[in-house]
Amino acid sequence: MNTVAIVGVGLIGGSFALALRKAGFQGKIIGVSSPATVQKALALGVIDQAMPLAEAAAAADLVYLSQPISQILGTIDVIDAHVCPGTLITDAGSTKAVICERAAAKIKRGRFVGGHPMAGKESRGVEEAEPDLFRGRPYVLTSGEPKLEAWIERIGARLVILEPVEHDEQVAFVSHLPQLVSTALASVICGGIHDADPAEVAGPAAIDMTRLATSPYIIWRDILETNATSIEVALDLLIMELERLRAELVNPKMALKFENAASAARSLRYFQR
Amino acid sequence: MNTVAIVGVGLIGGSFALALRKAGFQGKIIGVSSPATVQKALALGVIDQAMPLAEAAAAADLVYLSQPISQILGTIDVIDAHVCPGTLITDAGSTKAVICERAAAKIKRGRFVGGHPMAGKESRGVEEAEPDLFRGRPYVLTSGEPKLEAWIERIGARLVILEPVEHDEQVAFVSHLPQLVSTALASVICGGIHDADPAEVAGPAAIDMTRLATSPYIIWRDILETNATSIEVALDLLIMELERLRAELVNPKMALKFENAASAARSLRYFQR
Numbered sequence: 001m002n003t004v005a006i007v008g009v010g011l012i013g014g015s016f017a018l019a020l021r022k023a024g025f026q027g028k029i030i031g032v033s034s035p036a037t038v039q040k041a042l043a044l045g046v047i048d049q050a051m052p053l054a055e056a057a058a059a060a061d062l063v064y065l066s067q068p069i070s071q072i073l074g075t076i077d078v079i080d081a082h083v084c085p086g087t088l089i090t091d092a093g094s095t096k097a098v099i100c101e102r103a104a105a106k107i108k109r110g111r112f113v114g115g116h117p118m119a120g121k122e123s124r125g126v127e128e129a130e131p132d133l134f135r136g137r138p139y140v141l142t143s144g145e146p147k148l149e150a151w152i153e154r155i156g157a158r159l160v161i162l163e164p165v166e167h168d169e170q171v172a173f174v175s176h177l178p179q180l181v182s183t184a185l186a187s188v189i190c191g192g193i194h195d196a197d198p199a200e201v202a203g204p205a206a207i208d209m210t211r212l213a214t215s216p217y218i219i220w221r222d223i224l225e226t227n228a229t230s231i232e233v234a235l236d237l238l239i240m241e242l243e244r245l246r247a248e249l250v251n252p253k254m255a256l257k258f259e260n261a262a263s264a265a266r267s268l269r270y271f272q273r
Numbered sequence: 274m275n276t277v278a279i280v281g282v283g284l285i286g287g288s289f290a291l292a293l294r295k296a297g298f299q300g301k302i303i304g305v306s307s308p309a310t311v312q313k314a315l316a317l318g319v320i321d322q323a324m325p326l327a328e329a330a331a332a333a334d335l336v337y338l339s340q341p342i343s344q345i346l347g348t349i350d351v352i353d354a355h356v357c358p359g360t361l362i363t364d365a366g367s368t369k370a371v372i373c374e375r376a377a378a379k380i381k382r383g384r385f386v387g388g389h390p391m392a393g394k395e396s397r398g399v400e401e402a403e404p405d406l407f408r409g410r411p412y413v414l415t416s417g418e419p420k421l422e423a424w425i426e427r428i429g430a431r432l433v434i435l436e437p438v439e440h441d442e443q444v445a446f447v448s449h450l451p452q453l454v455s456t457a458l459a460s461v462i463c464g465g466i467h468d469a470d471p472a473e474v475a476g477p478a479a480i481d482m483t484r485l486a487t488s489p490y491i492i493w494r495d496i497l498e499t500n501a502t503s504i505e506v507a508l509d510l511l512i513m514e515l516e517r518l519r520a521e522l523v524n525p526k527m528a529l530k531f532e533n534a535a536s537a538a539r540s541l542r543y544f545q546r
Contacts, residue, residue, distance in 0.1 A: 118476030138474045160473050167474075173462045174475045178482040181454055183534040184514040189446045190537035192510050199543040200433050201411045201440075202447045203391030205485055206541055209451040212478055213538035217531035224522045235519045237465050239512055241457040246508045249497045258490035261456040264463035265486035268479055270472040 001147060002027040005060035007053060007075055009033040009041040012092045012117065013066030014129025016155075017046050022131040023154035030056045033126075041126045057082035062147075063110070065091035069099065069222035076102050076112075083110040090115040090141075090148060094171065094219070095226040096164035100142055114142035114164060117157060118175065122214045132156065136272065140167055158271060172230035176223060177238060180231070182212035274420060275300040278333035280326060280348055282306040282314040285365045285390065286339030287402025289428075290319050295404040296427035303329045306399075314399045330355035335420070336383070338364035342372065342495035349375050349385075356383040363388040363414075363421060367444065367492070368499040369437035373415055387415035387437055390430060391448065395487045405429065409545065413440055431544060445503035447541075449496060450511060453504070455485035 004020065006013040009031040017029045031038050031047030038050035057063055057079050065072045072093045079089065089110045093099045096114045103112035119137040121128065135156035141148060142164050152159050162170065189198050189206055198206070224231065248254050277293065279286040282304040290302045304311050304320030311323035330336055330352050338345045345366045352362065362383045366372045369387045376385035392410040394401065408429035414421060415437050425432050435443065462471050462479055471479070497504065521527050 118474060120477070137476055140474065162474070166469070170466050170469055170471065170474050173465045174471050174479040177461070178458060178478040180515070180518050181458055181482065182538075183531060184511055184518055185451060185454055186534040186538040186541065187530070188450070188507065188511045188514050190540060192446045192507060193443050196439070196443055197543075198443065198447050199541050201391060201413065201435070201443050202541045202544070203410055204393070205451040206447040207545060208481060208484065209454065210534075210538040210541055211481065213534045215531075215535070217528050217535075220531060221527070224527065228522045231522060232519060234461065234465060235515060237461045238457055239515050239519075241461050242453070242508060242512050242515075245453050245457055246505055246512075249501045249504060254494070254497065255490050257460070258456060258488075258493060261459040261483075261486045262488070262490075265455075265459040265483040267463060268459065268472050268475045268483055270470075271475070272480060 001025070001061050001151075003030065003060045004028070004062045004064060005030045005032060005051075005056035006047065007032040007056070007063060007065045008067030008071065009037050009047060009126050010066065011120065011124050011126070011128045011133075013064060014041060014044075014046045014126035015119075015131065015133035016064055016066065016092070016117070017041075018129055018131035019134055019155035020151065023151065023156075025151075027061075030059060032056045037126060044126060044129075046126055046129055053079065054082045057087070058084065060087060063087060063089040065089065065093070068219060069093045069095060069226055072099055073102050076106050080107045080109050085109045086111060088113065088145065088147060090145075092117055094175065094223045096140070096142055096162075096167045098226040100164040111145075113145045113148060115148070116140040116167065116171070118171075119157075122211060124216060124219075138271070142167065168227050169230045172227055172234045176227060176231045177234040179212050179215060179220065180235065181238065182210055186210040186213035274298070274334045274424075276303060276333045277301070277335045277337060278303045278305060278324075278329035279320065280305040280329070280336060280338045281340030281344065282310050282320060282399050283339060284393065284397050284399070284401045284406075286337060287314060287317075287319045287399035288392075288404065288406035289337055289339065289365070289390070290314075291402055291404035292407055292428035293424065296424065296429075298424075300334075303332060305329045310399060317399060317402075319399055319402055326352065327355045330360070331357065333360060336360060336362040338362065338366070341492060342366045342368060342499055345372055346375050349379050353380045353382050358382045359384060361386065361418065361420060363418075365390055367448070367496045369413070369415055369435075369440045371499040373437040384418075386418045386421060387440075388421070389413040389440065389444070391444075392430075395484060397489060397492070411544070415440065441500050442503045445500055445507045449500060449504045450507040452485050452488060452493065453508065454511065455483055459483040459486035
């Protein structure tokens with residue numbers, strides 16, 4: 001692999017570039033982004049060179065699409081004409097079914113493998129990029145691809161191979177549901193306490209549980225739109241569970257509820273660093 | 274203040290003892306706990322001496338009740354006979370109305386002021402005690418008391434004075450609701466994904482949002498029992514908000530929902546270190 005084109009040099013694209021470098025990638029990293037972003041990315045040493053999409057695609061052995069989902073779809077619509085035959089194209093979009101379907105229809109000369117690094121933070125932009133963002137985190141590919149798998153391992157992420165639809169069903173629970181819960185919780189904490197400032201009494205529980213609520217909607221709009229059905233299922237289950245907890249607040253059954261939830265939470269941590 | 278008796282030398286009681294020491298308290302710290310716990314607390318240097326409750330209460334200028342709520346109530350029932358007239362008694366229970374009502378009925382020779390340090394972690398026990406546990410966190414008193422206020426300031430906590438009922442209404446939102454949400458979320462994430470291990474794809478969102486779910490029920494049983502009505506109100510509002518988000522997943526209105534929640538979450542962080 002000699003040349004990588006990062007299309008969308010934000011938190012994820014920038015972190016992938018830095019992670020590749022740290023893992024020993026010696027080739028050229030080209031950035032495709034707005035003029036303001038490429039200037040920042042060049043100044044930070046995240047990319048070696050900036051190019052328009054068509055030129056970057058033609059020069060690259062690996063094209064990495066790390067834009068918001070709707071822009072990834074737009075790039076997929078136009079990129080195939082520009083890549084050399086057989087060029088590997090992957091993406092970092094948070095949902096996979098819509099993207100992989102579009103890629104199957106549009107990418108014929110290139111080879112597309114969907115990807116989703118399960119990492120991130122509330123802040124955006126190439127200034128926030130970190131070489132270790134993916135370390136210890138799951139990195140989903142929608143099918144096996146030896147070259148990508150090798151780099152995923154080298155950057156310290158944990159490879160998981162999942163069909164696009166299966167991926168979307170699972171992230172509805174582990175990623176999209178926690179986001180919506182945090183958003184709802186922040187609204188209710190601040191709207192539910194009258195005649196008082198909840199910040200005065202907010203301890204670690206309120207702070208940690210509303211951290212995700214500060215995430216930007218611009219990212220979430222596309223996720224909600226491309227995974228609405230699975231998210232509705234997850235929300236329904238959560239609402240039912242909250243209703244059960246409400247009904248049993250002072251019931252001895254709550255002991256079992258807490259124990260089961262605690263053991264579920266511990267099992268979720270199995271792969272954590 | 275020459276002698277402090279910590280009744281219940283666990284995470285909170287032990288941390289209060291260490292915090293007092295770090296803040297320059299020169300007097301004696303007596304621990305009242307199970308034999309196994311006082312042995313650990315003595316070995317860790319958290320307390321200077323262990324005594325039974327009656328003796329400790331008689332020797333202390335300040336009695337600090339840091340047991341689970343039901344045990345605090347039991348101690349309040351019996352302690353008044355043992356303290357010197359005017360001895361200051363406070364507690365660290367997570368709800369205040371039931372405790373303060375009981376204290377008003379039972380404590381006549383001593384002077385009771387309810388307290389609630391809004392700090393903690395999922396792990397329990399004196400081994401987990403830290404001198405800085407309260408630093409930057411709210412510390413609620415149910416009425417002003419100059420001696421206590423001075424020490425709260427010295428240990429780096431942020432004094433908030435709240436009536437017991439008002440306290441309980443507010444912590445239903447900032448503390449008890451986040452706990453139940455985390456508990457429900459852990460159950461749903463692990464119960465909702467069939468034929469797959471959610472740990473495989475759990476990223477930072479799932480991990481952070483289910484951290485509280487590992488908290489022990491033994492603490493929560495008493496909290497739920499003594500604050501059920503306020504918690505039901507908070508749960509109802511959250512369920513309604515989740516139903517609204519579900520109905521508007523792909524509606525442009527979500528932009529405003531996310532923006533409002535993000536600004537609520539940021540406002541909650543106003544006093545954070």
